[in-house]
Amino acid sequence: MADDGSASNRRDPIKSSVGNVAGQRRRQQAVTVAKERRESLVRAKRLCRVGTNGGDDEDAFVENEMMIDEEQPVLEAQTVKAVEELKSAVQSQGKGVMQKRVTALRELRRLLSKSEFPPIDAALSAGAIPLLVQCLSFGSPDEQLLESAWCLTNIAAGKPEETKALLPALPLLVAHLGEKSSAPVAEQCAWAIGNVAGEGEELRNVLLSQGALPPLARMIFPDKGSTVRTAAWALSNLIKGPESKAAAQLVRVDGIVDAILRHLKKTDEEIATEIAWIVVYLSALSDIATSMLLKGGILQLLVERLATSDSLQLLIPVLRSLGNFVSVDPKAMLTILVGGQNTEENIINVLAKCLRSEHRVLKKEAAWVLSNIAAGSIEHKRMIHSSEAMPLLLRLLSTSPFDIKKEVAYVLGNLCVESAEGGDARPRIIQEHLVSIVSGGCLRGFIDLVRSPDIEAARLGLQFIELVLRGMPNGEGSKLVEGEDGIDAMERFQFHENEELRVMANSLVDKYFGEDYGIDE
Amino acid sequence: MAMGMAVGELGFPYWNPLRRRFPPDSPFFASGNVERELLAKQVALDFTEDEITNLQTIVETESRRISCPIVGCPERLKSLDNFEDHYKTRHTASCSVCSRVYPTSRLLSIHISEAHDSFFQAKVARGYDMYECLVEGCGLKFKSYKARHRHLIDKHKFPTTFEFFKRTQLSKKRREKLQRQRVPKLKHEEDKEEASSDAMEVEDKASLDGLVSALSTLTTSDTTPSNVSFGRRHGRGLTFVPRSVHREKPTNSSSTPGSKT
Numbered sequence: 055m056a057d058d059g060s061a062s063n064r065r066d067p068i069k070s071s072v073g074n075v076a077g078q079r080r081r082q083q084a085v086t087v088a089k090e091r092r093e094s095l096v097r098a099k100r101l102c103r104v105g106t107n108g109g110d111d112e113d114a115f116v117e118n119e120m121m122i123d124e125e126q127p128v129l130e131a132q133t134v135k136a137v138e139e140l141k142s143a144v145q146s147q148g149k150g151v152m153q154k155r156v157t158a159l160r161e162l163r164r165l166l167s168k169s170e171f172p173p174i175d176a177a178l179s180a181g182a183i184p185l186l187v188q189c190l191s192f193g194s195p196d197e198q199l200l201e202s203a204w205c206l207t208n209i210a211a212g213k214p215e216e217t218k219a220l221l222p223a224l225p226l227l228v229a230h231l232g233e234k235s236s237a238p239v240a241e242q243c244a245w246a247i248g249n250v251a252g253e254g255e256e257l258r259n260v261l262l263s264q265g266a267l268p269p270l271a272r273m274i275f276p277d278k279g280s281t282v283r284t285a286a287w288a289l290s291n292l293i294k295g296p297e298s299k300a301a302a303q304l305v306r307v308d309g310i311v312d313a314i315l316r317h318l319k320k321t322d323e324e325i326a327t328e329i330a331w332i333v334v335y336l337s338a339l340s341d342i343a344t345s346m347l348l349k350g351g352i353l354q355l356l357v358e359r360l361a362t363s364d365s366l367q368l369l370i371p372v373l374r375s376l377g378n379f380v381s382v383d384p385k386a387m388l389t390i391l392v393g394g395q396n397t398e399e400n401i402i403n404v405l406a407k408c409l410r411s412e413h414r415v416l417k418k419e420a421a422w423v424l425s426n427i428a429a430g431s432i433e434h435k436r437m438i439h440s441s442e443a444m445p446l447l448l449r450l451l452s453t454s455p456f457d458i459k460k461e462v463a464y465v466l467g468n469l470c471v472e473s474a475e476g477g478d479a480r481p482r483i484i485q486e487h488l489v490s491i492v493s494g495g496c497l498r499g500f501i502d503l504v505r506s507p508d509i510e511a512a513r514l515g516l517q518f519i520e521l522v523l524r525g526m527p528n529g530e531g532s533k534l535v536e537g538e539d540g541i542d543a544m545e546r547f548q549f550h551e552n553e554e555l556r557v558m559a560n561s562l563v564d565k566y567f568g569e570d571y572g573i574d575e
Numbered sequence: 576m577a578m579g580m581a582v583g584e585l586g587f588p589y590w591n592p593l594r595r596r597f598p599p600d601s602p603f604f605a606s607g608n609v610e611r612e613l614l615a616k617q618v619a620l621d622f623t624e625d626e627i628t629n630l631q632t633i634v635e636t637e638s639r640r641i642s643c644p645i646v647g648c649p650e651r652l653k654s655l656d657n658f659e660d661h662y663k664t665r666h667t668a669s670c671s672v673c674s675r676v677y678p679t680s681r682l683l684s685i686h687i688s689e690a691h692d693s694f695f696q697a698k699v700a701r702g703y704d705m706y707e708c709l710v711e712g713c714g715l716k717f718k719s720y721k722a723r724h725r726h727l728i729d730k731h732k733f734p735t736t737f738e739f740f741k742r743t744q745l746s747k748k749r750r751e752k753l754q755r756q757r758v759p760k761l762k763h764e765e766d767k768e769e770a771s772s773d774a775m776e777v778e779d780k781a782s783l784d785g786l787v788s789a790l791s792t793l794t795t796s797d798t799t800p801s802n803v804s805f806g807r808r809h810g811r812g813l814t815f816v817p818r819s820v821h822r823e824k825p826t827n828s829s830s831t832p833g834s835k836t
Contacts, residue, residue, distance in 0.1 A: 294599055335599055338599045374607060429593055457606075471591065517590040560734045
């Protein structure tokens with residue numbers, strides 16, 4: 055393993071010169087995956103393959119290859135054996151008992167970390183958990199704590215019932231997050247807790263009531279280190295909700311907002327990524343956090359990250375945080391307008407940068423953010439309309455996949471309409487924007503939405519068609535809509551199951567393509 | 576969800592810009608969340624960028640299928656193209672007699688009854704309420720085609736130009752001609768319909784023959800393009816207008832049936 059002890063190597067892939075063939079096979083296996091495997095990849099839990107103390111040299115080449123080629127039943131048999139060994143080591147007394155325990159733990163840990171499909175179930179059935187809990191007792195040597203926490207981490211990375219098996223261990227894991235623990239031990243415990251929190255709301259609540267949040271939060275105060283990163287990730291899993299109480303608890307931790315802002319501003323991208331996810335959840339779940347962060351100038355920091363980074367991992371949560379702030383807080387909207395010239399331009403520009411990206415998620419969520427800005431004041435709409443985002447949006451409406459198209463539709467429509475004052479008023483059309491957008495060629499895209507099976511998209515399409523029919527000068531709207539097969543698309547709803555759409559389409563056809571349509575020309 | 580309830584005289588929900596907010600576990604954010612985890616495990620498992628994209632696509636396409644919007648249909652399709660195919664095969668029905676295509680089997684069967692079924696016409700002639708409302712769940716039936724049409728417009732807000740109006744293909748002259756023809760003819764037919772429903776008490780051979788002859792004029796297409804096409808492209812589609820409503824034809828004669836086209 056490439057190991058020079060620095061923190062950033064901790065996540066290095068398992069490399070070895072001998073291992074290329076095995077590596078290839080591993081890759082092939084990984085890609086042609088079974089459904090279960092796929093699900094495990096997108097679960098919020100992370101297997102620990104390299105230890106938090108920089109990896110063991112002893113673990114190098116030899117063990118790796120053998121593990122990878124093992125058949126599952128053999129692996130399971132070895133696991134059972136390892137648990138038996140551990141049991142005897144835990145029960146024995148006298149000289150050398152510490153070493154025995156560590157050796158047994160290490161063996162189990164290897165079985166649980168190196169293989170493609172860790173034999174978690176076998177370990178559980180053999181009774182590993184109570185033994186591992188015992189090995190976490192206070193006063194145990196660091197190595198023992200570390201190996202035990204590592205085993206628990208990987209057990210928790212499995213299926214839901216496997217994660218739940220960690221319940222007896224939780225109080226001890228939380229305890230070892232304390233400031234007196236050595237950094238690698240605390241980090242490994244944080245990792246295990248992160249996996250447990252990632253499982254679901256029920257387990258999150260258990261952790262919260264056991265007081266896991268404050269010590270975890272304190273672990274992100276240092277400026278750097280892998281501990282900060284792991285703790286931030288675990289924290290983001292802990293507060294993700296959908297209940298807001300964890301987020302509310304976090305923001306009450308003294309100094310946490312400062313730490314978050316500090317990391318977003320200066321820290322390397324890996325840590326900033328996990329911190330950004332914390333911001334995502336805070337901005338979605340806690341009003342207090344939202345206003346504190348805004349007051350601390352988070353918008354500018356987010357914009358800078360968006361402008362300067364190319365890491366998709368970082369961009370996703372940063373963009374989403376920005377989106378949350380814009381969607382939730384009118385103050386944020388004001389900041390966009392009122393903030394110095396730089397901030398204004400920059401927010402729209404970085405969003406345009408995201409629209410230009412090849413990554414689908416960025417395009418979609420950037421369009422979402424723009425749609426919320428476009429739902430603001432006339433000044434906001436003018437800002438977007440005169441920016442470099444416009445040609446991008448028009449192009450995306452015709453060419454992009456459906457989910458992006460829908461968001462872009464929201465932007466374009468919002469640009470053309472003033473927000474209604476009272477509930478009954480018919481919102482006024484901003485003709486200048488409507489004309490320019492329609493002449494940019496967007497009508498086809500909207501009519502395509504009308505044909506889509508998605509009810510919401512079809513509704514959007516019909517609403518935009520109404521704008522065109524009502525708002526284009528000189529009654530050109532009807533011709534334009536007809537020219538793009540709009541009538542045909544609307545007729546699809548004559549027998550559609552959805553009554554609202556049926557009525558909408560019919561009323562448009564009735565009003566604008568009635569009997570006198572086209573007669574006097 | 577997003578659009579405010581700005582409803583005007585049309586009853587139309589106008590576009591109203593509103594900010595849209597999503598909770599963190601909303602499906603809206605699902606693909607970003609998937610991406611997060613795949614990228615995080617990329618390092619540990621030594622995936623390449625391509626493999627990640629591959630996995631991402633597999634996960635996305637499986638989880639984000641399109642549910643068919645037709646009520647009662649459980650299908651979930653992989654792509655828009657698949658949806659179009661599914662829609663065509665499952666939710667459209669075509670008439671074996673005249674090849675017209677309809678979006679539901681119910682509508683198809685209504686068409687068959689009204690256009691190709693002599694017993695239907697026999698009952699109409701006797702004054703039964705045979706013309707079903709086209710909107711599923713309504714249940715009302717009417718004595719005449721016209722009455723049902725009125726109901727569709729009044730009760731279900733169908734466009735008034737439904738079925739009478741021909742767009743795009745006709746020239747201005749043709750349209751004017753049709754408009755002029757339409758008015759007197761309809762009145763004529765309407766009178767006849769009502770008269771026949773009043774008069775018909777006893778079934779006799781002559782009138783049955785007449786019905787048969789009237790029936791034969793209902794089938795297939797004629798050279799005049801006359802109606803709005805629904806859903807499926809030009810020319811094919813829902814034509815609920817029985818020919819007898821448009822043509823000037825003596826329905827009660829027992830002479831040879833008119834030209835069957």
